[in-house]
Amino acid sequence: xxxxxxxxxxxxxxxxxxxxxxxxxxxxxxxxxxxxxxxxxxxxxxxxxxxxxxxxxxxxxxxxxxxxxxxxxxxxxxxxxxxxxxxxxxxxxxxxxxxxxxxxxxxxxxxxxxxxxxxxxxxxxxxxxxxxxxxxxxxxxxxxxxxxxxxxxxxxxxxxxxx
Amino acid sequence: xxxxxxxxxxxxxxxxxxxxxxxxxxxxxxxxxxxxxxxxxxxxxxxxxxxxxxxxxxxxxxxxxxxxxxxxxxxxxxxxxxxxxxxxxxxxxxxxxxxxxxxxxxxxxxxxxxxxxxxxxxxxxxxxxxxxxxxxxxxxxxxxxxxxxxxxxxxxxxxxxxxxxxxxxxxxxxxxxxxxxxxxxxxxxxxxxxxxxxxxxxxxxxxxxxxxxxxxxxxxxxxxxxxxxxxxxxxxxxxxxxxxxxxxxxxxxxxx
Amino acid sequence: xxxxxxxxxxxxxxxxxxxxxxxxxxxxxxxxxxxxxxxxxxxxxxxxxxxxxxxxxxxxxxxxxxxxxxxxxxxxxxxxxxxxxxxxxxxxxxxxxxxxxxxxxxxxxxxxxxxxxxxxxxxxxxxxxxxxxxxxxxxxxxxxxxxxxxxxxxxxxxxxxxxxxxxxxxxxxxxxxxxxxxxxxxxxxxxxxxxxxxxxxxxxxxxxxxxxxxxxxxxxxxxxxxxxxxxxxxxx
Numbered sequence: 254x255x256x257x258x259x260x261x262x263x264x265x266x267x268x269x270x271x272x273x274x275x276x277x278x279x280x281x282x283x284x285x286x287x288x289x290x291x292x293x294x295x296x297x298x299x300x301x302x303x304x305x306x307x308x309x310x311x312x313x314x315x316x317x318x319x320x321x322x323x324x325x326x327x328x329x330x331x332x333x334x335x336x337x338x339x340x341x342x343x344x345x346x347x348x349x350x351x352x353x354x355x356x357x358x359x360x361x362x363x364x365x366x367x368x369x370x371x372x373x374x375x376x377x378x379x380x381x382x383x384x385x386x387x388x389x390x391x392x393x394x395x396x397x398x399x400x401x402x403x404x405x406x407x408x409x410x411x412x413x414x415x416x
Numbered sequence: 417x418x419x420x421x422x423x424x425x426x427x428x429x430x431x432x433x434x435x436x437x438x439x440x441x442x443x444x445x446x447x448x449x450x451x452x453x454x455x456x457x458x459x460x461x462x463x464x465x466x467x468x469x470x471x472x473x474x475x476x477x478x479x480x481x482x483x484x485x486x487x488x489x490x491x492x493x494x495x496x497x498x499x500x501x502x503x504x505x506x507x508x509x510x511x512x513x514x515x516x517x518x519x520x521x522x523x524x525x526x527x528x529x530x531x532x533x534x535x536x537x538x539x540x541x542x543x544x545x546x547x548x549x550x551x552x553x554x555x556x557x558x559x560x561x562x563x564x565x566x567x568x569x570x571x572x573x574x575x576x577x578x579x580x581x582x583x584x585x586x587x588x589x590x591x592x593x594x595x596x597x598x599x600x601x602x603x604x605x606x607x608x609x610x611x612x613x614x615x616x617x618x619x620x621x622x623x624x625x626x627x628x629x630x631x632x633x634x635x636x637x638x639x640x641x642x643x644x645x646x647x648x649x650x651x652x653x654x655x656x657x658x659x660x661x662x663x664x665x666x667x668x669x670x671x672x
Numbered sequence: 673x674x675x676x677x678x679x680x681x682x683x684x685x686x687x688x689x690x691x692x693x694x695x696x697x698x699x700x701x702x703x704x705x706x707x708x709x710x711x712x713x714x715x716x717x718x719x720x721x722x723x724x725x726x727x728x729x730x731x732x733x734x735x736x737x738x739x740x741x742x743x744x745x746x747x748x749x750x751x752x753x754x755x756x757x758x759x760x761x762x763x764x765x766x767x768x769x770x771x772x773x774x775x776x777x778x779x780x781x782x783x784x785x786x787x788x789x790x791x792x793x794x795x796x797x798x799x800x801x802x803x804x805x806x807x808x809x810x811x812x813x814x815x816x817x818x819x820x821x822x823x824x825x826x827x828x829x830x831x832x833x834x835x836x837x838x839x840x841x842x843x844x845x846x847x848x849x850x851x852x853x854x855x856x857x858x859x860x861x862x863x864x865x866x867x868x869x870x871x872x873x874x875x876x877x878x879x880x881x882x883x884x885x886x887x888x889x890x891x892x893x894x895x896x897x898x899x900x901x902x903x904x905x906x907x908x
């Protein structure tokens with residue numbers, strides 16, 4: 254073990270010197286401080302309370318939706334569609350880049366103006382750059398029998414709500 | 417007899433104690449004074465005192481770096497002026513754009529200047545990068561400066577993009593919506609990055625405020641720091657390098 | 673050391689020339705020595721005045737543009753109403769055009785990331801530092817490799833029906849092959865023959881990016897359909 258040139262006492266020591274030890278502790282403390290600052294800053298930047306409108310909305314009575322009827326709720330960006338035996342809700346947000354789609358009643362399909370994606374009435378992609386089908390949204394009835402749609406909750410494709 | 421002509425006014429002023437406490441060199445009539453003008457000035461002394469004559473030609477670098485920098489200066493000045501009339505809130509931001517266009521003296525002119533300078537800066541930065549590439553001016557010892565340049569290009573694009581949202585019109589809103597939806601597609605961190613950038617789940621007043629802070633404070637400071645490093649390194653690497661020269665090997669017996 | 677040529681000493685009367693260095697070059701060693709001393713000038717006024725003039729020209733040019741061309745301002749932002757088409761700023765329109773052919777992960781994240789990484793790596797890749805003219809060595813092998821890579825790229829992008837990339841790829845490849853054997857031709861042919869591989873690659877990238885941006889800006893209308901430029905929505 255070579256003698257530590259800083260060691261003036263002439264005593265050979267095993268392992269790091271006191272100076273090395275304190276240097277490492279100091280550097281570790283700086284690293285912890287830097288990491289802590291970074292984490293705290295990042296957490297600061299993430300908003301915890303958002304003033305965004307509520308995602309649940311009332312969609313009328315199930316009797317308003319005979320088969321083939323499509324109602325578009327613009328504020329909530331959702332279609333409520335009548336199907337044989339029930340009702341279901343589709344997100345109107347195109348899965349490509351988030352533009353809001355439109356329902357073309359003469360062609361019985363949903364089209365996106367941004368890049369030309371087209372979807373059928375079940376949300377499947379007919380044509381265009383959209384990578385995924387439109388999301389199906391959760392549907393419930395409240396105590397008075399009114400349909401309740403929650404646009405922040407998605408359900409498996411094809412699950413029609415039987416009223 | 418004191419000389420009272422106008423021509424001597426300048427030289428008499430320059431002899432006053434006040435002037436000489438501020439300016440420590442004479443007029444540029446000797447090489448020493450010309451050196452001191454550069455050397456003693458905080459802002460100018462990033463330049464060397466002498467430069468190679470051939471680097472002054474337009475065809476050496478087409479002055480593209482200079483054009484980019486000139487645009488940055490114009491953007492800084494017009495941006496600060498525009499800030500005096502702009503509130504980064506919804507819907508006030510849009511009303512402020514209308515106010516700038518119709519009410520504020522020279523408001524439209526300054527806004528236009530800001531916008532066209534922004535487009536020119538992006539374009540000039542690209543051309544500058546291409547010029548450096550085709551002249552092979554990224555070779556050692558200039559490699560890291562090339563990397564700094566690429567980061568500067570990204571900072572320029574980000575500045576342009578964050579500024580794009582601020583008018584809060586349809587063009588701004590949807591242009592940024594599409595862009596942040598693209599960011600969401602990045603694996604693992606995409607959603608998080610988008611949430612941080614927008615301060616929420618969608619482009620809203622939170623997003624406007626964040627983009628405003630990025631555009632007016634964070635990115636300009638980053639650009640300034642990176643530009644300083646970039647220009648300093650050009651100086652340290654021996655000045656701008658234009659078209660590459662072949663080293664000439666003298667014939668036997670010839671004195672170079 | 674006895675049969676050296678005589679050394680000529682020349683004194684310069686020019687106060688702006690820097691002192692010369694005299695190098696003794698042994699006849700049996702031939703380092704690359706610059707034939708001419710560089711000429712230096714004072715920064716003030718020569719460089720400073722050019723910088724000031726450049727700033728003035730840029731400001732005047734931009735001011736003229738600002739007087740005659742207005743920045744656009746559409747209706748107030750409406751999160752419920754997506755305009756048709758919804759276009760990004762011009763420097764991102766190439767990317768948006770690419771989005772038409774590839775999924776967002778590829779066109780929006782992967783490709784830009786690859787481009788940035790490729791740019792950053794340029795000064796550290798050996799090929800960029802040592803490359804000579806493309807056709808200078810092994811022309812047969814070069815032809816085979818260029819042909820194979822072109823075919824592969826063209827087939828790959830054609831599989832995605834991405835013609836704005838296929839066509840420039842083929843055109844640049846044609847230019848590469850046209851450059852072969854051009855050392856003895858006219859000025860243009862000699863310049864083309866001297867282009868190195870990294871320069872060809874960058875040229876390909878610039879051409880593709882330009883064409884994508886031009887299409888996205890001038891040839892795309894509602895629903896991102898192909899339209900003539902006079903029908904496309906071109907915004908500043």
